[in-house]
Amino acid sequence: MGKHVIVLGAGIVGVCCALELLRRGATVTLVDKREPGMETSMGNAGVLARSSLMPFNHPGLWSQLPRLLKNDTVQFRYHPAFLAKHLGWATRFLLNARPAVFRETVNALDGLIRLSAPEHLKLLDEAGARDRLRDTGWVFLYRSEAAWNGSELARKTFAQYQVPTQTLSPAELAQMEPALAPIFHRALWIQGSYSVDDPHAVVAAYADLFLQAGGTLKRMTATGVRRDGQRWTVQGAQDSESLSADQVVVALGPWSKALLKTTGIDLPMAFERGYHMHYRGADGARVSRPVYDTGGGYVLSPMARGLRLTTGVELDACDAAPRPAQLELAESRAREAFPLGERLDASAWLGRRPTLPDSRPMIGEAPKHPGLWLALGHQHIGFSTAPGTAKLLAELMIDGRATALHHAFRPGRFL
Numbered sequence: 001m002g003k004h005v006i007v008l009g010a011g012i013v014g015v016c017c018a019l020e021l022l023r024r025g026a027t028v029t030l031v032d033k034r035e036p037g038m039e040t041s042m043g044n045a046g047v048l049a050r051s052s053l054m055p056f057n058h059p060g061l062w063s064q065l066p067r068l069l070k071n072d073t074v075q076f077r078y079h080p081a082f083l084a085k086h087l088g089w090a091t092r093f094l095l096n097a098r099p100a101v102f103r104e105t106v107n108a109l110d111g112l113i114r115l116s117a118p119e120h121l122k123l124l125d126e127a128g129a130r131d132r133l134r135d136t137g138w139v140f141l142y143r144s145e146a147a148w149n150g151s152e153l154a155r156k157t158f159a160q161y162q163v164p165t166q167t168l169s170p171a172e173l174a175q176m177e178p179a180l181a182p183i184f185h186r187a188l189w190i191q192g193s194y195s196v197d198d199p200h201a202v203v204a205a206y207a208d209l210f211l212q213a214g215g216t217l218k219r220m221t222a223t224g225v226r227r228d229g230q231r232w233t234v235q236g237a238q239d240s241e242s243l244s245a246d247q248v249v250v251a252l253g254p255w256s257k258a259l260l261k262t263t264g265i266d267l268p269m270a271f272e273r274g275y276h277m278h279y280r281g282a283d284g285a286r287v288s289r290p291v292y293d294t295g296g297g298y299v300l301s302p303m304a305r306g307l308r309l310t311t312g313v314e315l316d317a318c319d320a321a322p323r324p325a326q327l328e329l330a331e332s333r334a335r336e337a338f339p340l341g342e343r344l345d346a347s348a349w350l351g352r353r354p355t356l357p358d359s360r361p362m363i364g365e366a367p368k369h370p371g372l373w374l375a376l377g378h379q380h381i382g383f384s385t386a387p388g389t390a391k392l393l394a395e396l397m398i399d400g401r402a403t404a405l406h407h408a409f410r411p412g413r414f415l
Contacts, residue, residue: 003246005397006031006234008222008259009376011041012203012386014133014251016123017375018315019210020390021249024398028212029243031234032106033221037203040253043276043351044383045290045299045310047138048120049165049193051154052381053110055359056272056313057097060153065094075328078315086315089270092357105358108408109381110161112388113363127205132185132196136289139168139177140188141337143295151294155188164191166413179224179285181337196288197304199223199383218243225250225260231373247371249393254352256376260343260351265366268414269377272353275327278306280341287338296333304346311336313353322350329415355379356414363392363409373397374411 007018010032018030056184068076074260083090096105105369125131142148158165168187173180176189178360196202211217224235225248232248233240250256290301293385297312314323327348334340356362366372375393378385392409393402 001325003027004029004275005247005249006243007249007251008032008234008299009251010036010207010217011039011251011253012035012199012206013051013253013375013378013382013383013389014249015203015206015210016386016390017249017251017393018215019206020394021397022215024208024394026398028210028217028326029031029216029245030207031064031218031220031222031243032130033219035204036207036217037200038198038353040198040353041203041383043310043349044199044380045301045308046196046199046303047193047299048117048195048299048384050110050113050161050195051136051158051190051395052384053106053113053161054154054157055102055105055109057093057359058102058153059097059099060150061097062190066114072341074313074333075312077313077323077326079317079320081315084313087272089268089394091335092268093270096358101358103362105141106157106161106175109385110125111405112385112392112409116388116393118387119391120194123206123209123387129202129205130389132198132202134195134197134289135191135196137189137191138195138290138292139173139266140190140220141173141180141184141293142186142188143183143292143293143297144185147295150388151188154268158190165189166191168256169194176293176400177287179281179287179338182292183337191336191393195301200246201304222259227261227369227371237255247373247397249373249375250323251375253376253378255384256354256355256374257318263366263369263372265369265415268357270315270355272355273316274311274351275322275324275348276308276310276351277327277331278303278344278346280306280344282335282339282341285339292346293333293337296330296337298330298334301332307340309340318352321362324348328408347371353379358413361385361389362411364396364406364411367412367415
Protein backbone atom coordinates (compact mmCIF):
# COMPACT_ATOMS: atom_id res chain seq x y z
CA MET A 1 0.00 0.00 0.00
CA GLY A 2 2.87 2.36 0.76
CA LYS A 3 0.73 4.77 2.79
CA HIS A 4 0.73 5.84 6.40
CA VAL A 5 -2.17 4.56 8.52
CA ILE A 6 -3.00 5.59 12.09
CA VAL A 7 -4.88 2.95 14.09
CA LEU A 8 -6.66 4.43 17.10
CA GLY A 9 -7.08 1.94 19.92
CA ALA A 10 -4.64 -0.69 21.19
CA GLY A 11 -7.12 -3.25 22.38
CA ILE A 12 -7.25 -6.67 20.76
CA VAL A 13 -9.07 -5.35 17.66
CA GLY A 14 -6.78 -2.37 17.10
CA VAL A 15 -3.61 -4.37 17.68
CA CYS A 16 -4.69 -7.07 15.22
CA CYS A 17 -5.67 -4.45 12.61
CA ALA A 18 -2.36 -2.61 13.01
CA LEU A 19 -0.36 -5.83 12.65
CA GLU A 20 -2.30 -7.02 9.60
CA LEU A 21 -1.98 -3.67 7.80
CA LEU A 22 1.73 -3.49 8.60
CA ARG A 23 2.28 -6.95 7.16
CA ARG A 24 0.48 -5.88 3.98
CA GLY A 25 2.88 -3.02 3.36
CA ALA A 26 1.44 -0.02 5.17
CA THR A 27 3.37 2.24 7.52
CA VAL A 28 1.34 1.99 10.74
CA THR A 29 1.21 4.04 13.93
CA LEU A 30 -0.84 2.49 16.72
CA VAL A 31 -2.23 5.08 19.16
CA ASP A 32 -3.72 4.64 22.62
CA LYS A 33 -3.78 6.54 25.90
CA ARG A 34 -2.57 3.41 27.71
CA GLU A 35 -0.38 0.41 27.00
CA PRO A 36 -1.90 -2.27 24.70
CA GLY A 37 -4.73 -4.36 26.11
CA MET A 38 -5.31 -2.34 29.28
CA GLU A 39 -9.00 -1.51 28.76
CA THR A 40 -11.91 -3.66 27.53
CA SER A 41 -9.61 -6.37 26.19
CA MET A 42 -8.18 -7.01 29.65
CA GLY A 43 -11.25 -8.12 31.52
CA ASN A 44 -13.09 -10.75 29.46
CA ALA A 45 -13.51 -14.44 30.25
CA GLY A 46 -10.73 -15.39 27.85
CA VAL A 47 -12.95 -17.50 25.61
CA LEU A 48 -12.35 -18.04 21.87
CA ALA A 49 -15.54 -19.89 21.04
CA ARG A 50 -17.61 -20.88 18.04
CA SER A 51 -20.67 -20.58 20.28
CA SER A 52 -20.23 -16.79 20.32
CA LEU A 53 -22.20 -16.67 17.07
CA MET A 54 -25.37 -16.50 19.21
CA PRO A 55 -26.24 -12.79 19.73
CA PHE A 56 -27.99 -11.48 22.82
CA ASN A 57 -30.86 -10.11 20.74
CA HIS A 58 -32.31 -13.40 19.56
CA PRO A 59 -36.02 -14.22 19.08
CA GLY A 60 -36.27 -15.64 22.61
CA LEU A 61 -35.45 -12.22 24.06
CA TRP A 62 -39.06 -11.07 23.77
CA SER A 63 -40.33 -13.67 26.22
CA GLN A 64 -37.54 -12.75 28.67
CA LEU A 65 -38.30 -9.01 28.66
CA PRO A 66 -40.87 -8.87 31.50
CA ARG A 67 -38.37 -10.50 33.86
CA LEU A 68 -35.37 -8.49 32.66
CA LEU A 69 -37.16 -5.15 32.94
CA LYS A 70 -37.63 -5.68 36.67
CA ASN A 71 -33.98 -4.66 36.88
CA ASP A 72 -33.05 -7.11 39.63
CA THR A 73 -31.51 -10.08 37.81
CA VAL A 74 -27.86 -11.10 37.92
CA GLN A 75 -27.77 -11.38 34.14
CA PHE A 76 -29.04 -7.90 33.27
CA ARG A 77 -29.17 -4.53 35.01
CA TYR A 78 -29.80 -1.05 33.65
CA HIS A 79 -29.71 2.54 34.81
CA PRO A 80 -33.22 3.92 34.17
CA ALA A 81 -31.97 7.36 33.09
CA PHE A 82 -29.54 5.82 30.57
CA LEU A 83 -32.22 3.55 29.11
CA ALA A 84 -34.71 6.43 28.88
CA LYS A 85 -32.13 8.51 27.00
CA HIS A 86 -31.37 5.62 24.62
CA LEU A 87 -34.83 4.25 23.89
CA GLY A 88 -34.11 4.53 20.17
CA TRP A 89 -31.14 2.20 20.49
CA ALA A 90 -33.12 -0.19 22.71
CA THR A 91 -36.01 -0.29 20.23
CA ARG A 92 -33.68 -1.06 17.32
CA PHE A 93 -31.92 -3.71 19.42
CA LEU A 94 -35.25 -5.43 20.06
CA LEU A 95 -36.38 -5.12 16.44
CA ASN A 96 -33.17 -6.83 15.37
CA ALA A 97 -34.21 -9.86 17.43
CA ARG A 98 -36.67 -10.73 14.63
CA PRO A 99 -36.01 -14.20 13.18
CA ALA A 100 -34.90 -12.93 9.76
CA VAL A 101 -32.35 -10.48 11.19
CA PHE A 102 -31.25 -13.03 13.78
CA ARG A 103 -30.43 -15.55 11.05
CA GLU A 104 -28.45 -12.91 9.12
CA THR A 105 -26.49 -11.95 12.23
CA VAL A 106 -25.70 -15.55 13.20
CA ASN A 107 -24.47 -16.29 9.71
CA ALA A 108 -22.25 -13.20 9.70
CA LEU A 109 -20.80 -13.81 13.17
CA ASP A 110 -20.14 -17.45 12.35
CA GLY A 111 -18.15 -16.40 9.29
CA LEU A 112 -16.13 -13.89 11.30
CA ILE A 113 -15.38 -16.38 14.11
CA ARG A 114 -14.37 -19.11 11.65
CA LEU A 115 -12.02 -16.65 9.97
CA SER A 116 -10.52 -15.57 13.29
CA ALA A 117 -9.78 -18.87 15.05
CA PRO A 118 -6.95 -20.15 12.83
CA GLU A 119 -5.42 -16.66 12.75
CA HIS A 120 -5.38 -16.59 16.56
CA LEU A 121 -3.51 -19.90 16.61
CA LYS A 122 -0.92 -18.56 14.17
CA LEU A 123 -0.43 -15.37 16.14
CA LEU A 124 -0.12 -17.22 19.45
CA ASP A 125 2.60 -19.39 17.92
CA GLU A 126 4.45 -16.41 16.43
CA ALA A 127 4.23 -14.49 19.70
CA GLY A 128 5.46 -17.42 21.79
CA ALA A 129 2.21 -17.36 23.76
CA ARG A 130 0.74 -20.73 22.77
CA ASP A 131 1.24 -21.99 26.34
CA ARG A 132 -1.57 -19.66 27.44
CA LEU A 133 -4.09 -21.56 25.29
CA ARG A 134 -6.43 -24.35 26.40
CA ASP A 135 -8.37 -26.41 23.86
CA THR A 136 -10.82 -27.89 26.38
CA GLY A 137 -13.83 -25.78 25.32
CA TRP A 138 -16.21 -24.37 27.91
CA VAL A 139 -19.39 -25.52 29.67
CA PHE A 140 -22.88 -24.00 29.93
CA LEU A 141 -24.60 -24.96 33.22
CA TYR A 142 -28.38 -25.21 33.70
CA ARG A 143 -29.96 -25.22 37.13
CA SER A 144 -33.39 -26.58 36.11
CA GLU A 145 -35.28 -28.44 33.41
CA ALA A 146 -37.01 -25.17 32.49
CA ALA A 147 -33.65 -23.48 31.96
CA TRP A 148 -32.46 -26.35 29.79
CA ASN A 149 -35.63 -26.21 27.70
CA GLY A 150 -35.19 -22.46 27.35
CA SER A 151 -31.84 -23.02 25.65
CA GLU A 152 -33.38 -24.97 22.78
CA LEU A 153 -32.89 -22.18 20.22
CA ALA A 154 -29.20 -21.90 21.08
CA ARG A 155 -28.70 -25.65 20.85
CA LYS A 156 -30.48 -25.82 17.50
CA THR A 157 -28.39 -22.92 16.22
CA PHE A 158 -25.17 -24.61 17.35
CA ALA A 159 -26.21 -27.78 15.55
CA GLN A 160 -27.15 -25.89 12.38
CA TYR A 161 -23.73 -24.21 12.25
CA GLN A 162 -21.86 -27.37 13.21
CA VAL A 163 -20.63 -26.11 16.56
CA PRO A 164 -19.62 -29.37 18.29
CA THR A 165 -21.36 -29.87 21.64
CA GLN A 166 -22.05 -32.66 24.10
CA THR A 167 -24.87 -32.84 26.63
CA LEU A 168 -23.65 -33.76 30.10
CA SER A 169 -25.66 -35.44 32.83
CA PRO A 170 -25.04 -34.41 36.46
CA ALA A 171 -22.75 -37.44 36.87
CA GLU A 172 -20.78 -36.61 33.72
CA LEU A 173 -20.45 -32.98 34.80
CA ALA A 174 -19.19 -34.09 38.22
CA GLN A 175 -16.56 -36.23 36.56
CA MET A 176 -15.43 -33.35 34.33
CA GLU A 177 -15.52 -30.59 36.99
CA PRO A 178 -15.65 -32.26 40.42
CA ALA A 179 -15.40 -28.98 42.37
CA LEU A 180 -18.85 -27.84 41.16
CA ALA A 181 -21.72 -28.36 43.59
CA PRO A 182 -24.38 -30.90 42.49
CA ILE A 183 -27.01 -28.22 41.78
CA PHE A 184 -27.12 -28.41 37.99
CA HIS A 185 -29.81 -30.31 36.16
CA ARG A 186 -27.79 -30.57 32.96
CA ALA A 187 -24.82 -29.03 31.17
CA LEU A 188 -23.73 -28.40 27.59
CA TRP A 189 -20.04 -28.82 26.79
CA ILE A 190 -19.05 -26.50 23.92
CA GLN A 191 -16.25 -28.36 22.17
CA GLY A 192 -13.89 -27.21 19.45
CA SER A 193 -13.35 -23.95 21.34
CA TYR A 194 -10.41 -22.41 23.18
CA SER A 195 -9.67 -20.22 26.17
CA VAL A 196 -6.61 -18.38 27.45
CA ASP A 197 -5.34 -17.80 30.97
CA ASP A 198 -4.56 -14.07 30.55
CA PRO A 199 -6.26 -12.04 27.79
CA HIS A 200 -4.17 -8.95 28.52
CA ALA A 201 -0.93 -10.91 28.15
CA VAL A 202 -2.13 -12.19 24.76
CA VAL A 203 -2.85 -8.64 23.51
CA ALA A 204 0.53 -7.48 24.78
CA ALA A 205 2.25 -10.38 22.97
CA TYR A 206 0.50 -9.46 19.70
CA ALA A 207 1.53 -5.83 20.21
CA ASP A 208 5.14 -6.97 20.59
CA LEU A 209 4.84 -8.72 17.21
CA PHE A 210 3.68 -5.41 15.74
CA LEU A 211 6.64 -3.53 17.20
CA GLN A 212 9.13 -6.21 16.14
CA ALA A 213 7.82 -5.96 12.59
CA GLY A 214 8.54 -2.23 12.46
CA GLY A 215 5.30 -0.70 13.72
CA THR A 216 5.18 2.43 15.87
CA LEU A 217 3.30 2.69 19.18
CA LYS A 218 2.31 6.18 20.35
CA ARG A 219 0.89 7.00 23.79
CA MET A 220 -1.66 9.75 23.22
CA THR A 221 -5.28 10.50 24.09
CA ALA A 222 -7.10 11.12 20.81
CA THR A 223 -9.70 13.85 21.26
CA GLY A 224 -10.71 14.54 17.67
CA VAL A 225 -10.28 13.59 14.02
CA ARG A 226 -10.54 15.94 11.06
CA ARG A 227 -9.92 15.85 7.31
CA ASP A 228 -7.14 18.19 6.11
CA GLY A 229 -7.12 18.08 2.32
CA GLN A 230 -6.15 14.56 1.31
CA ARG A 231 -4.96 13.57 4.79
CA TRP A 232 -6.43 12.98 8.22
CA THR A 233 -5.29 14.65 11.42
CA VAL A 234 -5.76 13.12 14.87
CA GLN A 235 -5.78 15.73 17.62
CA GLY A 236 -4.38 14.86 21.04
CA ALA A 237 -5.38 16.15 24.45
CA GLN A 238 -2.58 18.75 24.32
CA ASP A 239 -2.88 21.57 21.76
CA SER A 240 0.59 20.82 20.45
CA GLU A 241 -0.11 17.11 20.13
CA SER A 242 -1.36 15.82 16.77
CA LEU A 243 -0.63 13.16 14.17
CA SER A 244 -1.33 13.11 10.44
CA ALA A 245 -1.77 10.19 8.05
CA ASP A 246 -3.33 9.20 4.75
CA GLN A 247 -5.88 6.98 6.46
CA VAL A 248 -7.21 6.46 9.99
CA VAL A 249 -8.73 3.34 11.54
CA VAL A 250 -10.97 3.90 14.57
CA ALA A 251 -10.85 0.84 16.83
CA LEU A 252 -11.49 2.51 20.17
CA GLY A 253 -14.30 0.22 21.24
CA PRO A 254 -16.74 2.07 23.52
CA TRP A 255 -14.79 5.34 23.22
CA SER A 256 -15.27 5.37 19.44
CA LYS A 257 -18.67 7.01 19.85
CA ALA A 258 -17.35 10.17 21.51
CA LEU A 259 -14.38 10.48 19.16
CA LEU A 260 -16.41 10.07 15.97
CA LYS A 261 -18.79 12.83 17.01
CA THR A 262 -15.92 15.20 16.14
CA THR A 263 -16.36 14.10 12.50
CA GLY A 264 -20.14 14.48 12.56
CA ILE A 265 -20.75 10.71 12.87
CA ASP A 266 -23.26 9.66 15.54
CA LEU A 267 -22.79 5.96 16.26
CA PRO A 268 -25.90 4.07 17.44
CA MET A 269 -23.85 2.47 20.21
CA ALA A 270 -24.71 1.48 23.77
CA PHE A 271 -22.46 0.14 26.50
CA GLU A 272 -22.94 -3.28 28.05
CA ARG A 273 -20.76 -2.79 31.09
CA GLY A 274 -19.47 -5.71 33.11
CA TYR A 275 -17.28 -6.47 36.12
CA HIS A 276 -14.74 -9.05 37.12
CA MET A 277 -13.01 -10.15 40.29
CA HIS A 278 -10.36 -12.81 40.96
CA TYR A 279 -10.66 -15.37 43.75
CA ARG A 280 -8.70 -18.17 45.27
CA GLY A 281 -10.39 -21.56 45.22
CA ALA A 282 -11.09 -22.75 48.77
CA ASP A 283 -8.81 -25.67 49.67
CA GLY A 284 -7.30 -25.57 46.19
CA ALA A 285 -10.62 -26.06 44.36
CA ARG A 286 -10.49 -25.23 40.65
CA VAL A 287 -12.25 -25.57 37.32
CA SER A 288 -10.29 -26.79 34.32
CA ARG A 289 -12.09 -24.63 31.76
CA PRO A 290 -14.49 -21.63 31.78
CA VAL A 291 -17.98 -22.48 33.02
CA TYR A 292 -21.05 -20.33 32.35
CA ASP A 293 -23.76 -20.62 35.00
CA THR A 294 -26.77 -19.54 32.92
CA GLY A 295 -28.97 -19.21 36.00
CA GLY A 296 -26.32 -17.56 38.15
CA GLY A 297 -25.48 -15.01 35.44
CA TYR A 298 -21.69 -15.28 35.61
CA VAL A 299 -18.72 -17.00 33.97
CA LEU A 300 -15.99 -18.53 36.13
CA SER A 301 -12.67 -18.86 34.28
CA PRO A 302 -9.33 -20.29 35.44
CA MET A 303 -6.74 -17.55 34.92
CA ALA A 304 -3.05 -17.11 35.70
CA ARG A 305 -4.05 -14.73 38.51
CA GLY A 306 -6.73 -17.00 39.99
CA LEU A 307 -10.38 -17.77 39.31
CA ARG A 308 -11.93 -14.88 37.37
CA LEU A 309 -15.63 -14.24 37.95
CA THR A 310 -17.13 -12.11 35.14
CA THR A 311 -20.65 -10.70 35.39
CA GLY A 312 -23.53 -10.23 33.00
CA VAL A 313 -24.70 -6.94 31.45
CA GLU A 314 -25.18 -3.51 33.01
CA LEU A 315 -26.56 -0.86 30.64
CA ASP A 316 -25.24 2.55 31.68
CA ALA A 317 -23.17 5.46 30.40
CA CYS A 318 -19.69 4.49 29.24
CA ASP A 319 -17.83 6.26 32.04
CA ALA A 320 -20.47 6.21 34.78
CA ALA A 321 -19.27 5.34 38.27
CA PRO A 322 -19.06 1.61 39.11
CA ARG A 323 -22.06 0.00 40.79
CA PRO A 324 -20.88 -3.10 42.68
CA ALA A 325 -24.31 -4.66 43.33
CA GLN A 326 -24.19 -6.85 40.22
CA LEU A 327 -20.81 -8.34 41.09
CA GLU A 328 -21.86 -8.96 44.69
CA LEU A 329 -24.99 -10.77 43.54
CA ALA A 330 -23.03 -12.80 40.98
CA GLU A 331 -20.53 -13.75 43.67
CA SER A 332 -23.29 -14.96 45.96
CA ARG A 333 -24.70 -17.14 43.17
CA ALA A 334 -21.23 -18.44 42.34
CA ARG A 335 -20.69 -19.46 45.96
CA GLU A 336 -23.78 -21.67 45.65
CA ALA A 337 -22.05 -23.56 42.85
CA PHE A 338 -18.35 -23.48 43.72
CA PRO A 339 -16.17 -23.18 46.86
CA LEU A 340 -14.80 -19.69 46.20
CA GLY A 341 -12.15 -18.49 48.60
CA GLU A 342 -11.14 -14.91 49.32
CA ARG A 343 -11.04 -12.07 46.82
CA LEU A 344 -7.62 -11.41 45.28
CA ASP A 345 -8.23 -7.91 43.89
CA ALA A 346 -8.45 -4.70 45.90
CA SER A 347 -11.43 -3.55 43.81
CA ALA A 348 -13.61 -4.86 41.00
CA TRP A 349 -12.51 -4.34 37.41
CA LEU A 350 -15.07 -2.55 35.20
CA GLY A 351 -15.19 -2.90 31.42
CA ARG A 352 -17.48 -1.67 28.64
CA ARG A 353 -18.71 -3.80 25.74
CA PRO A 354 -19.60 -1.54 22.77
CA THR A 355 -22.82 -2.82 21.22
CA LEU A 356 -24.61 -1.81 18.01
CA PRO A 357 -28.33 -2.51 17.49
CA ASP A 358 -27.83 -5.74 15.49
CA SER A 359 -24.94 -7.13 17.62
CA ARG A 360 -22.58 -7.00 14.65
CA PRO A 361 -19.44 -4.87 14.50
CA MET A 362 -18.81 -2.19 11.89
CA ILE A 363 -15.90 -3.09 9.63
CA GLY A 364 -15.24 -0.80 6.68
CA GLU A 365 -14.97 2.77 5.44
CA ALA A 366 -17.25 5.38 6.97
CA PRO A 367 -19.75 6.67 4.38
CA LYS A 368 -18.89 10.16 3.04
CA HIS A 369 -15.56 10.08 4.92
CA PRO A 370 -12.97 8.69 2.49
CA GLY A 371 -9.95 7.35 4.32
CA LEU A 372 -11.73 7.01 7.67
CA TRP A 373 -12.14 3.32 8.54
CA LEU A 374 -14.12 1.72 11.35
CA ALA A 375 -13.43 -1.49 13.26
CA LEU A 376 -15.66 -1.24 16.31
CA GLY A 377 -18.82 -2.44 18.06
CA HIS A 378 -17.78 -6.03 18.80
CA GLN A 379 -19.96 -6.31 21.94
CA HIS A 380 -18.91 -9.46 23.88
CA ILE A 381 -16.87 -11.12 21.16
CA GLY A 382 -14.01 -8.78 20.26
CA PHE A 383 -11.47 -11.20 21.69
CA SER A 384 -12.86 -14.04 19.54
CA THR A 385 -13.16 -12.04 16.34
CA ALA A 386 -10.27 -9.55 16.27
CA PRO A 387 -7.97 -11.37 13.79
CA GLY A 388 -10.85 -11.91 11.37
CA THR A 389 -11.85 -8.27 11.69
CA ALA A 390 -8.27 -7.31 10.80
CA LYS A 391 -8.29 -9.48 7.68
CA LEU A 392 -11.64 -8.12 6.47
CA LEU A 393 -10.51 -4.54 7.06
CA ALA A 394 -7.20 -5.07 5.25
CA GLU A 395 -8.96 -6.69 2.29
CA LEU A 396 -11.17 -3.62 1.94
CA MET A 397 -8.41 -1.06 2.49
CA ILE A 398 -5.68 -2.65 0.40
CA ASP A 399 -7.31 -5.10 -2.00
CA GLY A 400 -10.55 -3.17 -2.53
CA ARG A 401 -12.29 -6.48 -2.10
CA ALA A 402 -15.94 -6.77 -1.00
CA THR A 403 -17.73 -10.07 -0.36
CA ALA A 404 -20.98 -11.03 1.31
CA LEU A 405 -19.15 -11.25 4.64
CA HIS A 406 -17.78 -7.72 4.24
CA HIS A 407 -21.30 -6.54 3.37
CA ALA A 408 -22.76 -7.91 6.62
CA PHE A 409 -20.52 -5.59 8.66
CA ARG A 410 -20.65 -2.48 6.45
CA PRO A 411 -20.87 0.79 8.44
CA GLY A 412 -23.45 2.08 5.96
CA ARG A 413 -26.16 -0.10 7.46
CA PHE A 414 -26.43 2.47 10.27
CA LEU A 415 -24.49 5.54 9.08
